[in-house]
Amino acid sequence: MAGTSSFVQKLGNSIKKVSESKSSSWWYNHHMRAASRAIFQRIPLVDFVLEVRDARIPVSSAYEQLRSFPSSSKKIIILNKMDLANNSNTKEWMAYFKEQNYVPYAINSHNKDNIKEFLNFLQAKVRDLRRNAHLSNTHTTSVMIVGIPNVGKSAFANSLHQIGRITAAEKGKLKQATVSPHPGETKNITSLKIASHPNIYILDTPGILPPKIVDIERSSKLALTGAIADSLFDQSELAQYFLSILNLSHEYKKWEKISGELELDKKVNQIMNDHTQDVVVRAVRQALFKDISAFKGNLDDEKDMVQLIEAQFTTLRKVFNVNSDSFEAANNIVAGKLINLYRTGRLGHYTLDSLQET
Template sequence: MAGTASFVQKLGNSVKKVSDSRSSSWWYNRHMRAASRAVYLRIPLVDFVLEVRDARIPMSSAYWQLRYFPSSSRNIIVLNKMDLASHSKTKEWMAYFKEQNYTSYAVNSHNKDSIKQFLNFLQAKVRDLRRNACSSTTDTTTVMLVGLPNVGKSAFANSLHQIGRVTALEKGKLKQAKVSPHPGETKDITSLKIASHPNVYILDTPGILSPEIADVERSSKLALTGAIADSLFDPSDLARYFLSILNLGHEYKKWENILKLDTNGNEIMNDHTQDLVVSAVRRALFEEISAFKGNLEDETDMVQLIEAQFTTLRKVFNVNSDSFEAANNIVSGKLINLYRTGRLGHYTLDNL
């Protein structure tokens, strides 16, 4: 869309510059290269491959190494973070994958019921595999998780492990894969048991980006959802890109019935995670968009609205700084955090 084009281009060019020059120690570093080879060699050896994608970007978060392997019923696309994506769009994407003969499943790694349902689904797949292969029920099934950085593989693996242990009534110290909000933290392949009778082990692998990403729109979406390290970007560029998406969408219209804010509550106004502040942010953004009379498909008008939103958000977040740039960076960090945690609505950035 024209209203987001300049923001997409700016972020995309930043990604391309870093990937082309290899100027960042984070981008496809030696850990990623070693992990890439290890994953590549193990994929043909496991029973199932769970390709974990971000439900907000079902196509943009596709795991690039799987293009070297033929698709099969043992490859399952897991749309994680479904709680952050548009529910109706997720259904559309799953219908699309079904048409393309892919098996897909949407999950929320932090919801026990969602994990239990997926575990039941996976165990049914394991039983089908054993029946078709005439295998003994004492055999071990291995399931490998693959995906880009920060799509939630480790959180998903830990949840499966925890629910699986409880279901199997197994005791002992709970082993966990390392979980971090920062992409690229997992360095090794971790094995976790998720079921018994038959035994099922899940292999959590490091998130691996392709050596280069030429598509600026895809790289912008990866940046906004956190698959690429925030340190590679100007925070305000990420925030402006999100605001352009918000301004052109319909999610903000759901905030129309927000009640009049009670500013006498106990919440601290500069703590952006408090409900009072979240409501104030929604209200401020709703009012700015609703009052704007320009053409949001026009880049100049979109920039004008976004700058007005930044001015308002500095007041809402109670940001005081002598530096205009520093103040905007603080606002940007808080805004992106609210977006990534679903406090500002549910967005699917990839369209069919």
């Protein structure tokens, strides 16, 4: 979209510099290189591969290493974080992957019922495998979970493990995979049991990015959804990119019914410092709706979009109760809070990859 192109260019170029810098200790570091080799060696040996992608970016979050292996029924594409994506778009992407002869499954790894349904689906796949391959009853099925950083692999693995511990012997001390909101926290391949009779084990693996990402639009989407460490680029650039998407979407129109001015007494001012409070989220939605609705410029024009976003930053500094002598520092604080609200679904549900692009 024309209104977002300049923000994509700016953010994407910043990320590209980091990915090409040999001094970067995060991008494709020795942990990723070692894990990449280990995963590559094990993929042919497991019974199933669950490629976890972010439902908001079903193509941009693809795991590059699987390109070396032909598509087969042993690979299942998991569209995780479906609760943060546009529901209609997720259904369209599911249909698209099925047309391409993939096996897709959309999940929310924090929804127990959703995980139970997937576990039943996976067990049916295992039974088919055992029957078709004439495997013995003692055969242990291994399932490897792979994906880029921060798509929710470890949360998914833990949820399967918790739901799948069905026998008394397995209800002891819970072994868990490391879960963190920061990408790149999983360093080793972890084995977790998720079912008995027959035994099924999953292997949770570290998130791996390719050594370089040439496509700046893809890298911008990865940054916005949290696959790339926030410390590697300017948070204000990231927030500007998000606001350009919001301003061109229909999400803000859902906030029209939010009415009433907040009485900014001392108690409310204290609350406003915590951007996760419901009253603050409502105030943010209300303020953004007013700014976008009142704007008379052309949002397909870069200069007009920049003008609106500058006005929105000014508004959000007041809403978030940010006081700083440094204009840049204040904007970074606003940016951090805004991006957190986006990533937790408090500011709408967006699917950033479009089928038209594909």
